Amino acid sequence: MADLRTTLAGIRSPNPFWLASAPPTDKEYNVRRAFEAGWGGVVWKTLGEDPPVVNVSSRYGAVSYNGTRMAGLNNIELISDRPLATNLAEIRSVKRDYPDRAVVVSLMVPCREESWKAILPLVEDTGADGIELNFGCPHGMSERNMGSAVGQVPEYVEMVTRWCKQYTRMPVIVKLTPNITNILVPARAARRGGADAVSLINTIQSIVGVDLDAMAPMPVVGGLGTHGGYCGPAVKPIALRMLGDVARDPEMAGLPISGIGGISSWRDAAEFLAMGATGLQVCTAAMHYGFKIVEDMIDGLSNWMDEKGYASLDALRGQALPRYVQWNQLNLKFKTIASIDQDACIKCGLCHIACEDTSHQAIAKIRAGDERRYEVIDEECVGCNLCAHVCPVDDCITMTPQPVDGMQTWTEHPNNPMRGQAANAG
Amino acid sequence: MDQTPDIAAARLPGDVLARNFADAHPPLTANQAVSEAERCYFCHDAPCIEACPTGIDIPSFIHKIATGNLRGSARTILESNILGGSCARVCPTEILCEQKCVRNTQDARPIEIGALQRHATDWQMTHGGQPFTRAAATGRRIAVVGAGPAGLACAHRLAMHGHDVDVYDARPKAGGLNEYGVAAYKLADDFAQREIDFLLGIGGIVLHPDHCLGRDITVPALRADHDAVVLALGHAGVRSPGLAGQDLAGVASAVDFIAALRASPTKADVPVGRRVVVIGGGNTAVDAAVQARRLGADEVTMVYRRGADHMSATTVEQEWAQTNGVTLRHWASPTHILGADGSVTGVAFTQGAPGADGQPVYDGLSFTIAADMVLLAVGQVFVADPLDGSGVTVAGGRIVVDGGGRTSVPGVYAGGDCTPGPDLTVSAVRDGRDVAEQIHADLMSKPSLQKA
Structure with a gap:
């Protein structure tokens, strides 16, 4: 049985699955239920200064795609709207009863040294294991110069991180906003400020849809809408890329990362770990299905690791990173060709029309009476994979790598006008 | 038909009759329709289209259901088939569009094309009225x-x-x-x-x-x-089996029996026997047999001279008959209708078996099925x-x-x-x-x- 115990910035948890700072971790009641269900840790929903913020009614919008509910989720809820003292008392109570679980407290106060200096001892006094700086919330708080308004300014990220390291002994995790051009800039700033870890990604600025009757962005609040933060399965690809960029950056080497963004299953978890995450945070999947889903995340990850021979998370972490490279390091001599299993083919024709209309006319449609047959024209196939993606039958279209005659990257390619001028020309 | 002691109307209470003759396959709900529509692969060169005699662009109308464009969906159907509503209900889709659905190959469950077609056309009839307009008058x-x-x-x-x-x-x-x-x-x-x-x-x-x-x-x-x-x-005509005794009281054409049922709002005034024999193997025979059961007949036996595979009633129709308690008998040919006092009492059959050419070979053994009502459904001409x-x-x-x-x-x-x-x-x-x-x-x- 694989060892799922996790230590991130010195914070231990029995498994890597933490609930992210969000509505599921707003109250003692929810967090106790989460721990009973098996979650390894929580990041408590962001605390701010009193008086607490006020949240609107009508808070979430969702993207349903082709029968799948909540492929993406958008929220316009702000930080905790409960008094600070209430939250602190509940955090203390939960941590006392679940000493083996990670209890990290998310914080967001104004960008003034005294504000941070004031709140940090109060949190430390609860027995919490660490803090996470909410530099990512893209709505509501950012308009008050908090959340992503801080996260988007590297100097502020560094400065606030430094204050926190100065005024608390607790590990400091800096949560990064994806609403920037280059994730490395704030990530490096956090490291300069002394962060013990970074977590990413926070939600993405979004309008989830437009209510065409109300003629307003969703979710509609009394006839009006506003932009919110996007999360859920739809954002996973964006998160994986930012995670990979931070994890492979030499300047970030050795700084642990808590991976966040659309993790819904053990398979997603394995991908985040393989791309360099030390710990994981989950929210939308729990909001969709309840806390029980963690059971399969733990069980599935453990079974898969056993099958693959990864004894611990340390053995798995970052395994895909060496193969995450710049485009100009890919071998232009590599060629793969589609191959259709005629016995598995159900004759839907989707591969043909996708290739015919939008790609390289490399799948022929052959009709003999009522019989349909779709065949790859090998010499026309560029190996784009589109047919394999549109095919509704598992393993019907496979991409078959061809024998490779050596290696040639774009940096070496005769068509590259910059060839030989710079190592990273692309 | 003439009344005999064993043929009577209103064998079942009115509420049971109403239930028995209500929509056998209720419409899809809006949610069911969308989730079923989303199963459709939107095939290129879709086999279902070719299997439809009217060539309805089935993937398009289904896609329009999935996107909530019911008006467009109905129009796609109706421009090929203005009676798309009744075809959605009566078509043997199991031998037409749904038989050719590529989903059969993949997971043995075709898209419910008929039910989806009904969903769209029902919407049009309820909300949209006649979707087409007339061209300028030609004077013809x-x-x-x-x-x-x-x-x-x-x-x-x-x-x-x-x-x-x-x-x-x-x-x-x-x-x-x-x-x-x-x-x-x-x-x-x-x-x-x-x-x-x-x-x-x-x-x-x-x-x-x-x-x-x-x-x-x-x-x-x-x-x-x-x-x-x-x-x-x-x-306009029904084929006659030419059997001795077919003029006895209690013997009727299945077509007339079905027509009487259709004409009756309550079904309470349509007489049916206790023991009914239906002769024939087509959809008319099934419709008559099942409706006889649903009117309250105790025993309904459908007898066909050849095997199940030869019946023009589809497998789905045959199973529907069996689900409704109709007994199917194959490879039996009626020889004459038995009667007493001018009324039918049964049908005599000779038992057969498939011959080398698939045609029945009768071995001379015979049997009788007692009946107080016989419905003939051996074809229309x-x-x-x-x-x-x-x-x-x-x-x-x-x-x-x-x-x-x-x-x-x-x-x-x-x-x-x-x-x-x-x-x-x-x-x-x-x-x-x-x-x-x-x-x-x-x-x-x-x-x-x-x-x-």
């Missing part, structure tokens, strides 16, 4: 004889092209088999008439009920008064007598037509069950539509008749 007038699916589809398409149409039918109500010949639970409540009202909403079509060809009207007279005549006569003297050529029991539905008489066209081809509602609709297009092309290509 066309007679259509027969107000069944072929005649009505033809009339609608002609009206769309701006022609005026007179539709004649021997019966008091339009609809043909939809009105008189389909099990009540397939086209429940007054759907058949509502669909006709919907179809007539195009305008330009005048119905002339109670006009019987050969009695009240003739082809030459109609031809003289119209620019073209369409014969969509269907099957086109009756050519009303065409006597018209010059319209009939061969092989059907009107001879060319690829455009033209008969041997110029200006006289024919389509539907009275012409060669499969006897399906959806095929009749296709014929009617295509004949209308042919007439339109023929009429409009005659310069001498063009209006200035």
